Amino acid sequence: MEYSSSKLDVSIRSEYMEQILAQLRRYHIPGETVTVEIREVGQFEGHPVFQGMLRLVSWQRKAVVRLLLGFPLLESSVRKAIATTWLEDVSRFEGLWLHTSSQFGGDGLTHLRTLILTLESVEASAADRGVPEVDVDSEAMSRFRNGT
Numbered sequence: 001m002e003y004s005s006s007k008l009d010v011s012i013r014s015e016y017m018e019q020i021l022a023q024l025r026r027y028h029i030p031g032e033t034v035t036v037e038i039r040e041v042g043q044f045e046g047h048p049v050f051q052g053m054l055r056l057v058s059w060q061r062k063a064v065v066r067l068l069l070g071f072p073l074l075e076s077s078v079r080k081a082i083a084t085t086w087l088e089d090v091s092r093f094e095g096l097w098l099h100t101s102s103q104f105g106g107d108g109l110t111h112l113r114t115l116i117l118t119l120e121s122v123e124a125s126a127a128d129r130g131v132p133e134v135d136v137d138s139e140a141m142s143r144f145r146n147g148t
Helices: 005-026 061-083 107-128 138-146
Strands: 034-044 047-056 092-100
Touching: 005 034, 005 047, 005 061, 047 061, 061 092, 061 107
Parallel strands: 047 092
Antiparallel strands: 034 047
16 A cells, blocks of 8 residues: 555654653653644655654653653653654654743742752752762663653
8 A cells, every 4th residue: 555645654653642642651750741742854765864852841749750851761751662663664753852831830930949949958968968870770770650
């Protein structure tokens, strides 16, 4: 079966969207916290290049912290998920981009600022007491991914 380029483009975008949304669910990031857009950003070796744009739109403390701190892990999971599909045969994935909506502000930013200061304070206090850095093991990573 042959697809016109527009039908193939829609299929590619839909599959990227499905893969990204599946990983967001896996990381317990609710749909109302972030919007997802798939953008075609160019061509590479005759294949279209896509990126996923995540826009943080609402403050849900646990989800936002998980998204911001776990973003490199999320992107890695998305790349691995995409690698198991047909997408790599017909396109290239440039990665995920994250930005905040102009609507994200006020209390959300205040809470985020407080969390950053708290984390830095805890880290400095632990370092002052000679507490070694924590080595995150695979069990801890599994708990993170499962939201426990």
